[in-house]
Amino acid sequence: MKIIVIGAGMVGASLTWELTQAGHSVTLLEAGEAGKGTSANSFAWINSHGKPPEAYQRLNAAGMQAHSELAARLGKAPWLNLTGCLEWRAADQQQAMQDNVEQLQQYQYPAEWISAEQLQALEPEIHLDGTQGAIGWFPSEGWIDTQQYIQLLLQASAAEGAKIVTGSRVNEILQEGNTVTGVKTSDGTLHRAELTINASGRWSDKSPYNDGLATRLAPTTGILIRVPAEYAPVSHVLATPLFHCRPDGEGVTLLCPNEGVYDIDESTPASRVSELAADIIRKATAVWPKLSELKPEQYQARMGIRALPEDGYPIVGPTEGLAGYYTVVTHSGVTLSPLLARLVTREIAGTPVAELEAYRPSRLSQPKP
Ligand SMILES: Cc1cc2nc3c(=O)[nH]c(=O)nc-3n(C[C@H](O)[C@H](O)[C@H](O)COP(=O)(O)OP(=O)(O)OC[C@H]3O[C@@H](n4cnc5c(N)ncnc54)[C@H](O)[C@@H]3O)c2cc1C
Structure with missing residues (x-):
């Protein structure tokens, strides 16, 4: 046809x-x-x-399975990064997270609890202040280039x-x-x-x-911030109370504030996006203290608009x-x-x-x- x-x-x-x-x-x-x-x-x-x-x-x-099957069909998949995902949530979201993990386990979806020590072994460079509550580990997840x-x-x-x-x-x-x-x-x-x-x-x-x-x-709008990985080293997808982050190719970490953290849309001026990016970087210093040394010219922030039905x-x-x-x-x-x-x-x-x-x-x- x-x-x-x-x-x-x-x-x-x-x-x-x-x-x-x-x-x-x-x-x-x-x-x-x-x-x-x-x-x-x-x-x-x-x-x-x-x-x-x-x-x-x-x-x-x-859909996740189809990515792996496509990789097998093509004999290569340099875009597929099955790193696994680590998640922890704010205090008022603990029950929701508990319910989510239990539900996923009932569906036979790979989801488990890990200790703060196990998290640190997987992500030795991040700083935890001890208030993170339960930590979820989703080993089959990852990210796509x-x-x-x-x-x-x-x-x-x-x-x-x-x-x-x-x-x-x-x-x-x-x-x-x-x-x-x-x-x-x-x-x-x-x-x-x-x-x-x-x-x-x-x-x-x-x-x-x-x-x-x-x-x-x-449509809803998100902010994506690319920072040099030496200031925010990470090797898995992380879903934290304030932002998501992951590696973004060689030497780069991608930060994405969670939906609802900032109220922006397509008309938000670039200067406001830069201010919000600076704010999230300031808050992310709790996870990577070295981010406090990062200068504005060392990172880029941009908007992404979701094709949301x-x-x-x-x-x-x-x-x-x-x-x-x-x-x-x-x-x-x-x-x-x-x-x-x-x-x-x-x-x-x-x-x-x-x-x-x-x-x-x-x-x-x-x-x-
Ligand atoms: C901030 C953010 C975070 C996201 N996070 C995730 C995530 O973690 N996981 C996930 O699975 N998804 C995520 N998404 C959603 C995902 O990125 C989108 O669902 C996906 O990229 C949509 O792909 P698409 O091909 O439909 O659209 P696009 O990539 O936008 O492609 C559509 C193309 O159509 C072209 N086009 C439009 N009109 C015409 C025309 N008249 N003639 C010719 N060409 C035309 C455009 O130029 C464009 O290139 C996220 C999205 C955003 C914005």
Whole structure:
């Protein structure tokens, strides 16, 4: 089948690879550079804890498994860093954490308690003040180098015949009656296809997606701070009461304040983002005292905007009453992309996928109140 995928982030790259593997003729259209949307500004932790209900928790666990299976299929996966995750929470969150770990253990998800001594053995450079409470250890989790993932999958797809077009914005979705027949790009080119897939992440609710085609999103914004690892050495994903952090490639640690710590959105000026980054670094000196020596010119802070559907869950499937059109937009897209791409490819071949039934676009199609 001739298929157009719009958007070269984690989702679009995964779809392009999986659909090409299945023998489809895929054209991937990307407005800017591949991988530079939300996927470039993500914490990129692959995990499935704190993701109720059970079906969604299991979908994310299967997403983690799909990363390992993809690595085995390709014979290499330099993007996959299965470091494990260590978590501790604030005093008022102890019961919630207890409940979460117990629930995960019931689901057979790797989750255990460890002592402060064991934590120190895993992360000898961090300072604990003794108030951290219970510590959770999630050995199957880790993080993804999204840029390596996307580049390698696109190269592999192109080598097998996929057409990857960057710097080409889709300006119009072509429709004949109740069928989408292709797209028109910014240079005026018409691309015809039997199926067009909206993998445009946080832009999937904007032009050219009109009322019938657009997703329903409620984006939230995060801050990501890259600091030299010598000031904040870490070798696992850490989820702490104030921020998440992890290694970010050679010599770099990535800090991401937890959602709700700061009230920001797309319109927040860069100067305010810098102030908030300085504040989180100041607070993180409790964990790494050496951070107090870090100068502003030694770290970079940026914003990431989540492609968050209104109810928080993925939007995957065709649009009712419209042929030739399919949507794949999700938060937790780093964790879920390889799995969703595999399930969507199966569905496009004609086999309905039960795991996707809860995530159809129609559930969000009612007019906004
Ligand atoms: C702060 C933050 C932390 C996060 N942490 C995690 C985490 O720990 N774990 C996790 O699993 N997920 C996490 N996420 C979510 C995850 O990053 C996203 O779900 C994922 O990156 C979305 O990928 P995508 O391919 O849908 O979107 P994107 O990477 O944004 O790609 C969409 C692409 O579509 C292109 N595009 C848009 N419109 C058009 C058009 N008209 N024509 C052509 N191209 C177009 C854009 O240029 C863009 O490149 C986080 C996100 C943020 C912001």
